[in-house]
Amino acid sequence: MALTDKRTQLYLSNEQYRKLLKLAKEKHTTFAQLARDAFDDYIRRNRAGWENDPITEHIGFWEGKERDLSENHDSYI
Numbered sequence: 001m002a003l004t005d006k007r008t009q010l011y012l013s014n015e016q017y018r019k020l021l022k023l024a025k026e027k028h029t030t031f032a033q034l035a036r037d038a039f040d041d042y043i044r045r046n047r048a049g050w051e052n053d054p055i056t057e058h059i060g061f062w063e064g065k066e067r068d069l070s071e072n073h074d075s076y077i
Contacts, residue, residue: 020034
């Protein structure tokens, strides 16, 4: 573990804890690594929408002269 890693605490149900321990054992990994992998997967799935949206590359492109940009953005693109 790197010095910059953050220690955290969370509460799981007994069933969640039991199932995750079993899965970690089956995958020959630690409970903590399984949790980190799950968090990484969750973050990746929830950011994918923005990363694949073609408008993302244009964020901050306009200076804001048009006062109706938020309503009529399609006509400016």
